[in-house]
Amino acid sequence: MTRRRGAWKTALGVVLAGWMLFPVYWMVNVSLTRTEDMRTDPPHWFPWNPTLDGYANALGDQLPALGTSLLVGLGCVVLTVLISAPAGYALAKLRVRGAGTVNFVLLVAQMIPSVVMAIGFYAIYVRLGWLNTLWGLVVADSTIAVPFGVLVFTAFMSGIPGELVQAAKIDGAGTVRTFTSIVLPVSRNAVITVSLFAFLWAWSDFIFASTLDRNGSMIPVTLGIYRYIGNNTTEWNSIMATAAVASVPAAVLLVVAQRYVAGGVTAGAVKD
Template sequence: MTSRVVRSRRDTAIGLVPTAIMLFPVYWMVNVSLTRQQDMRKDPPDLLPLHPTFTGYRAVLHDQLPYLGTSLLIGLGTVALTLLLAAPAGYALAKLRPPGSGVLGVLLLIAQMIPGIVMAMGFYGIFLNLGVLNRWWGLVVADSTIAVPFGAMIFAAFMSGIPDELLSAATIDGAGRVRTFWSVVLPVSRNAIVTVSLFSFLWSWSDFVFANTLDGGGDARPITLGIYHYIGNNNQEWNAIMATAVVASVPAAVLLVLAQRYVAAGVTAGAVKN
């Protein structure tokens, strides 16, 4: 056995340890979702569901589908609004370079450092005065305030790598800035579009602070609030809670698997300059 093979197997074994540690909560979530309610307080707990039950998943399909639908609506709305604002902003920063673009880039960084709870309190006061609390589209606006600065920076980094000769050729053919952006820049920015869309969706899908602050009493609540349906003062339906968490994790996991190669290309764009 060559030293290269030994080193490869050693590195694989070393990598499996932290991977197993990070994935253990996911395994335990699935384990508890299949555990009967009367077995929840066993000491020590079962490492495997010896008597699996699907009552938690039946409860999810019966109770949580409206919340999942609301989360999907909020996620898609956040993606659409983020792309609508971030893509032109990134194009302007990367290629048009308006006066003050450097300051704007710093402001985008600062915007991502503001704690979510601070922004939630500000939005609560604004929405309360406007009378628009407990609206799903209010969460779209709130979640977009986190996604847009990140998206604009990703687009700016990616679009800065687009050759200026390509844009000059479009200008020679008679295309204005808007036509060049729509017909030339966006089609070659697929990796950045997928990256920004994915992160925007995941942020809105997993949001709790904005949802609990701005939509705590509405009828159309996201899944992060719907899970509280199973939590009471004297009773917690842990298998239903964990089953909800498993079901809510599936869309995010599927999107990450499908989009991982685009994300890898999108987040590293602009990191190396020729």
């Protein structure tokens, strides 16, 4: 009876996973299919005569956009960690006044739609001269990641044994030294988690890119794909190849970092 129940759950899980992953398979299938083979009815479920022309076109046309997205993503990671890690430490260990109010405000901030924020950023960036700049896009994307990062760091750092902080103070370490030498290294899992989500948010952003960097000389890959669709509506293999290439960094990061995301900060403190 137990084996039957386990087999039923496994079968259901396989069906649901296949259903959710089918768009990914179809994206890869179309990216390898020749343009003339897409006009068949019914369409081919497998690229019987595959071609890499779509990937060659995608890399030739979208490589600068991929580089721009990489720069924006890394910049967003650095800015997010620099702001959210000290803030999380202050809320978790320094007993600052109004910590509960700050946490509530951070939760509310994550509920604001990106479209509304993009309109506000546009009005501000016009005055600052930050439109169509990489720095402006990094700052805008970081506003999505910083509230999440502060909450994650606060939760992780609250679980750090107080003995570690007290031992550092006894040894003469100040607040900054305790944070940089004790708390931050122990919070490795939190750093990786926040960095991962900050990068993925910046990598997949379209609202801020289309609003704040529409006419820039360096556009991210999301905006590049949007323009590519408008200019190449008949070359679906190139469009899907671009989407497949843009999905690779996110997939690799999720696979590599998943064990760190799932790890607990207390276990890391004991091991270190």
